[in-house]
Amino acid sequence: MAFTTTMLSWGAMEYARKLGPQLPETRAAIRWAADYLLKCARATPGKLYVGVGDPNADHRCWIRPEDMDAASNPARSVYSVSPSNPGSDVAGETAAALAAASIVFRKVDPNYSRSLLITARNVMDFALKYRGSYSDSLGSAVCPFYCSYSGYTDELLWGAAWLFRATNDAYYVNVIRSLGANDGTDIFSWDNKYAGARVLLARRNLVDKNKGFENFRQRTEEFICRILPNSPSSTTQYTAGGLMWKLSQSNLQYVTSISFLLTTYSKYMATSNNSFYCGNQLRVTQQTLRSLARKQMDYILGENPMKMSYMVGYGANYPKRIHHRGSSLPSVRVRPQPFGCEAGFQPFYYTPNPNPNTLTGAVVGGPDQNDFYSDDRTDFSHSEPATYINAAIVGPLAFFAS
Template sequence: MASSLHLFLPLLLLFSSSFSLLPLCNAQKRHSHRPHFASHNYREALTKSIIFFDGQRSGKLPSNQRISWRRDSGLSDGASSNVDLVGGYYDAGDNVKFGFPMAFTTTMLSWSVIEFGGLMKSELQNAKEAIRWATDYLLKATSHPNTIYVQVGDANKDHACWERPEDMDTPRSVFKIDKNNPGSDVAGETAAALAAASLVFRKSDPKYSNLLLRRAMRVFTFADKYRGPYSNGLKKYVCPFYCSYSGYQDELLWGAAWLHRATKNPTYLNYIQTNGLTLGADEGDNVFGWDNKHAGARILISKSFLVQRVQSLHDYKDHADNFICSIIPGASFSQSKYTPGGLLFKMNDSNMQYVTSTSFLLLTYAKYLTISKKAVNCGGTLVGPRRLRAIAKKQVDYLLGDNPLKMSYMVGYGPRYPLRIHHRGSSLPSIASHPAKIQCSAGFSVMHSQSANPNILMGAVVGGPDLHDRFPDLRWDYEQSEPATYINAPLVGALSYLAHSFGQL
């Protein structure tokens, strides 16, 4: 997995362009939001972005497994602790199951279906299967009250090997949080994931949906009652990989917001109203990802004000507006950096995760604004939903190939894409072509080689180019070349909207 040590660094307020953003006139706001030109096959990209999750599966693979070079793995996970933890996803290019990013991946896949599933057509079932692969595992991980199993695998020992998941012989150690060693961040995110997924299955599988929702409520109560960051008690196992740098307050707000949306129970609305300002933390925070949920929570909660007219949540519309204003390129009020080629740039390590998550939030907020006939007020300048959609489209188009290198950062899409991604299973010979075990350290000769990966991890989106639009395509460069589930998850929603918008679905 991509090391996340950079996340504790303070975010700098970055240069904004001298160009000003003109207010949208009424005629523009009434204009159809559909762009006129599709430079990409968003439907193809959507299909591949979901197929990617097949390649990240752990456990016993099903008969309809679409990435066929993968085989069963981790079939005894949890046995050392007398619990069944078989299944779930490997987070990125390694063989560890990290519960924190897996839960966020699940939440974002679910949110993608909740907002845009009606546009997905034939891909909706595939997206639901990707979600269920995660929620089946999260149900196992939360099967014991006041306990969550948050990791399977010793990350430090795993990273000392370069081996296929089918071969892994590193310790499958099990790590948990409980009343004595709390983890409100991972517990809050797990509650959010289960609650969001309950909405996905509400009509198609109400029994499963109810199970997810009941578990979400129980997990959230645990998260709130026993407060603390999980990386306190588990620091040497989860850091620097998935430390909780932003604290746990954002996950408590995020979890409550999803439970309010899933239950409509006034208890959760009251929780948000009572605790929201305390948990909301820094309003200037303009990063949204597996660690920091502040911006996502603001957008999510603002729907209750914009669409359901819950007046007590008015401030969340203002906070959501502030986030949106901070990322408008070329505006005097922008606080975000962009590469010369136009890519939103937040951090060197796995920057594309912020591109996909921000694009999703832009399209989702544009949807809420359209329904409520509102706009974003950026210091007196009104920015309408059409503008937000255009920004999101430009980011997705860059990812798919509209960039200075003319390279798609999605494996298998377009004529040119990364060939040497930082991913063990993709880089080593498959079981079918090389049945003999590849020992722990034997794979490092492949990792450091210039040869292309023999197995195509279809749909994988890598960390992406640097601040100057450069991408060397080196396998050892995990910051730029490693894919991750939480990069793809919000992209599923964005691609669904764009494919529908251009009549491709």
């Protein structure tokens, strides 16, 4: 949820004019999440709350959100990190989210913006002072569902980068420098933030003409060369239909997040009419990045071998059996009586029937490596939507829509 908030905020910053009448709606979504994160950070001194509900118990419960209470599922435990049980990864991302949101609200709600930024500083201080991974501190409460596979250094870099963007405080530059260069990457996701942090910091070099950040521009361009299909250093696969392919588990999360970086970096390149080379033969321009990102957006919206839009409710052919409790169970308007924790599995989870409720706008995990999508709600790797897929697609869609 914190990564979702950061990405939605970044999109609202970069594409505010292009969002047009959707900008107030975007701000409303950011505020909804930021309010929650503020409560998580402020509820108990010395603690950051990072989760509600035992994930193993929750996954055994197919139930409507309206019916989700202690009576239906007693294992609604609350989880937190603290000095004795640190979580620099989740704290760094929460700090990033609050800092990014503070920029979004700086002009439209200055008092709220200040509150977000003060809390972001405090949470970042906690992340830096008490270092450790929340996977180690919380164990089965987050693993294997949302383990911090990339460690926590990327979140410290990401959080410091966002606080520097929000404050222009040189302290955060020193933090960034102290974290080291780190190895290259060819991915960007809720778990691995290195590429996103480098793009954000490269802006200081390309847009602000600050030579002190040239290294981040170089590392960003190395990342892009690992993504482009015709690059001699590419490490990225593409399906026969042209979809960027990273991992089988919810692949579209990587497609939307990386596409966001491509369109955003193309914007930064445009300010200085910059281009660069991958090896000696491939010249990369802003149009190179836009063309690849557009192809990914078009694929998601229906230009693919299946002629399937992977955004629910968009187009004539879209996923009808998504892995989503509220979508697959009858509405409380249709059946007011509450469901028990396991009552939703039969007949609503295992039925081949379409979901009764359309989760309009949700982007699912997407097709497999052969461009095939089975539209099966039990196949969660492909049929499950996620907030972090949708948050990243907002910027690129606004970019191309305008």
